[in-house]
Amino acid sequence: MxxxxxxxxxxxxxxxxxxxxxxxxxxxxxxxxxxxxxxxxxxxxxxxxxxxxxxxxxxxxxxxxxxxxxxxxxxxxxxxxxxxxxxxxxxxxxxxxxxxxxxxxxxxxxxxxxxxxxxxxxxxxxxxxxxxxxxxxxxxxxxxxxxxxxQEISGSDIFITPEETHTPTFAQVADLSDRDIEIIHRALEVMRQHDNDEPVLALTDKIKSRLGIQSDLGAVDFLNTIVKDYSIVMAGRV
Incomplete structure (x- = not known):
């Protein structure tokens, strides 16, 4: 293809x-x-x-x-x-x-x-x-x-949803857009499907720099947290 x-x-x-x-x-x-x-x-x-x-x-x-x-x-x-x-x-x-x-x-x-x-x-x-x-x-x-x-991020195996008990870690996610979150999903999918971590690592650095975040979380855990936080913050649950 x-x-x-x-x-x-x-x-x-x-x-x-x-x-x-x-x-x-x-x-x-x-x-x-x-x-x-x-x-x-x-x-x-x-x-x-x-x-x-x-x-x-x-x-x-x-x-x-x-x-x-x-x-x-x-x-x-x-x-x-x-x-x-x-x-x-x-x-x-x-x-x-x-x-x-x-x-x-x-x-x-x-x-x-x-x-x-x-x-x-x-x-x-x-x-x-x-x-x-x-x-x-x-x-x-x-x-x-x-x-x-x-369509590609809608499958249950790759779509990230926050647990009911999840508490947002990074309030700065409010400065992100839906498009940013879509790109995060896509980068995680690329790593999952092609074992290519370059998009995930590059995106992690960009988001940390853009939002002024310092975190010891690994790249995947960090992006997963960002997506979950964004879902809760934008839903008005905090």
């Missing part, structure tokens, strides 16, 4: 499995089926209800087709329903969270990727570029990976 390495803002390198062309095509087709079913159902309703206002037709039928992918990627963290079914996700290649601007650029250049030469340009770019990027991805500095971060 082809992979791509992303350097996060914490200077931790993470390897992602690139979504295959087949996965992306199937996700695209699933989204089109959803739109077609929506259109058929709404058309039938309009006919039955004798809706004659042309603007109602344009708004309720046209706008979903136009903004479908943009709206879902913004609200679903880089996924559309089709992408979620195929377990693929848009990410930024510079390690920062994808922004509305990133999704907007991908959406604008979809005109080039999908509607000129019926998608051939997108397929050729993805197949030959080596980074899983169509034209819109190149402009937005994004790619599409297999197994979005949220």
């Amino acid at each position: 082809q992979t791509i390495r992303v350097r996060t803002t914490q200077n931790v390198y993470i390897d992602y499995a690139l979504a295959s062309i087949g996965d992306r095509i199937l996700a695209y087709l699933i989204d089109r089926v959803i739109l077609i079913l929506y259109t058929v159902a709404l058309f039938a309703f309009f006919v039955q209800a004798d809706v004659n206002n042309i603007w109602v037709w344009i708004i309720l039928l046209g706008i979903p087709w136009l903004f479908y992918s943009l709206a879902f990627e913004i609200t679903m963290n880089g996924q559309t329903p089709g992408k979620r079914v195929m377990n693929i996700q848009v990410i930024k290649l510079d390690g920062t969270p994808a922004t509305v601007g990133s999704y907007l650029l991908r959406w604008i250049f979809a005109l080039v990727d999908f509607y000129i030469m019926s998608g051939v340009i997108a397929v050729v770019c993805i197949a030959m570029g080596g980074r899983g990027q169509r034209v819109g991805d190149m402009v937005a500095n994004t790619s599409v990976v297999k197994g979005g971060l949220q």
